[in-house]
Amino acid sequence: MRKLEVMTKQPRRRGETVRRAVLDATAAELTDAGVEHVTIAGVAARAGVHETSIYRRWVTKEALLLETAQEQTAGGVPEPDTGSFRGDLVALILALDAFVRSPIGGALLRVARTTSTADGATARETFWRDRLRSSSDIIDRARARGEIRPAVDPELLMQAVVGSVHLGVTFGGRPLDRARAEELVDLLLAGAGMPAADR
Amino acid sequence: MRKLEVMTKQPRRRGETVRRAVLDATAAELTDAGVEHVTIAGVAARAGVHETSIYRRWVTKEALLLETAQEQTAGGVPEPDTGSFRGDLVALILALDAFVRSPIGGALLRVARTTSTADGATARETFWRDRLRSSSDIIDRARARGEIRPAVDPELLMQAVVGSVHLGVTFGGRPLDRARAEELVDLLLAGAGMPAADR
Numbered sequence: 001m002r003k004l005e006v007m008t009k010q011p012r013r014r015g016e017t018v019r020r021a022v023l024d025a026t027a028a029e030l031t032d033a034g035v036e037h038v039t040i041a042g043v044a045a046r047a048g049v050h051e052t053s054i055y056r057r058w059v060t061k062e063a064l065l066l067e068t069a070q071e072q073t074a075g076g077v078p079e080p081d082t083g084s085f086r087g088d089l090v091a092l093i094l095a096l097d098a099f100v101r102s103p104i105g106g107a108l109l110r111v112a113r114t115t116s117t118a119d120g121a122t123a124r125e126t127f128w129r130d131r132l133r134s135s136s137d138i139i140d141r142a143r144a145r146g147e148i149r150p151a152v153d154p155e156l157l158m159q160a161v162v163g164s165v166h167l168g169v170t171f172g173g174r175p176l177d178r179a180r181a182e183e184l185v186d187l188l189l190a191g192a193g194m195p196a197a198d199r
Numbered sequence: 200m201r202k203l204e205v206m207t208k209q210p211r212r213r214g215e216t217v218r219r220a221v222l223d224a225t226a227a228e229l230t231d232a233g234v235e236h237v238t239i240a241g242v243a244a245r246a247g248v249h250e251t252s253i254y255r256r257w258v259t260k261e262a263l264l265l266e267t268a269q270e271q272t273a274g275g276v277p278e279p280d281t282g283s284f285r286g287d288l289v290a291l292i293l294a295l296d297a298f299v300r301s302p303i304g305g306a307l308l309r310v311a312r313t314t315s316t317a318d319g320a321t322a323r324e325t326f327w328r329d330r331l332r333s334s335s336d337i338i339d340r341a342r343a344r345g346e347i348r349p350a351v352d353p354e355l356l357m358q359a360v361v362g363s364v365h366l367g368v369t370f371g372g373r374p375l376d377r378a379r380a381e382e383l384v385d386l387l388l389a390g391a392g393m394p395a396a397d398r
Contacts, residue, residue: 086392149393149394156363156382156383157386159363159383160362163362163363163365163367164362168358171327183355184355187351187355189390190392191386192388193284193347193348193389194348195348
């Protein structure tokens with residue numbers, strides 16, 4: 001909301017140009033310097049804008065880092081449309097695993113995890129809502145094809161999907177190959193419990 | 200291995216006493232100072248030992264932090280035995296969620312996530328192997344009761360269980376109540392896909 005208000009006070013094109021330059025500079029600084037060493041001064045120098053322009057728009061460094069994370073993740077993990085729910089989930093998992101292991105993906109994950117102020121918490125929630133929204137087409141198509149149980153809460157499912165990938169990366173798992181990604185998806189689709197008929 | 204070799208060179212009781220004092224001091228420093236500000240000097244002062252004793256035993260700060268994480272997590276998340284697989288998983292999820300949200304749990308999660316050297320990577324893998332081992336009784340009992348599909352890889356299931364909890368905490372989810380924990384477990388046990396008969 002705040003961002004919109006600022007933007008209506010300025011010519012829109014100029015606002016977008018600055019925004020783009022700052023987000024790109026932040027992504028580059030994250031990759032080069034690492035999460036711990038990114039500074040607003042460094043971002044401003046790289047983007048060729050005044051520090052005050054950054055503070056006016058984002059207020060805190062955390063908000064800037066998280067908006068960068070959001071943008072880069074959306075670009076780095078495209079939403080698959082393979083024709084089946086299983087195929088979409090496998091493709092999503094493989095793309096997510098590869099992204100989280102990339103330099104920028106790793107830096108962004110660390111941003112999402114280490115911001116700790118109240119502002120950071122709100123930004124993290126926004127980030128996650130956004131990620132959920134970006135997978136809602138996968139869910140909608142699966143529903144339309146009758147591939148998902150109506151009672152399933154898509155948020156819990158995506159929490160298990162994304163959480164499994166993040167945990168594997170964090171705790172030293174090897175990159176997922178297709179066979180392992182399929183195994184994970186089959187577990188999430190069929191469940192770990194005995195089918196009712198066999199009980 | 201390295202730890203064992205060191206310990207056999209010293210009287211065992213003395214070794215254990217130092218180890219205990221250092222791990223307790225590290226946990227206290229983590230809670231008080233935060234992951235970013237823990238130093239070997241601070242831990243040594245609090246534990247009343249020489250810094251060299253710490254370096255001799257743990258070699259790196261990361262290894263020390265991760266061993267502390269391992270110990271504290273084992274103590275903070277007891278392994279439930281409720282009589283059913285579903286009950287065990289619900290109890291495990293509730294305990295894990297509460298622990299990860301506690302000051303020491305949050306600090307430890309950050310340790311596990313932010314260590315980045317090769318040494319840290321090995322220690323993280325050890326940490327995760329250890330966590331998996333600690334849930335193997337839950338799996339074994341579920342197998343004995345015929346509550347788990349034989350084809351399920353317990354590691355993938357635990358990755359989904361623990362990953363879901365971590366992600367919920369990281370991205371600003373509210374603490375899990377029993378109803379939500381049950382919903383997550385039911386999803387993981389029954390799966391998100393349509394049962395074969397309904398397809």
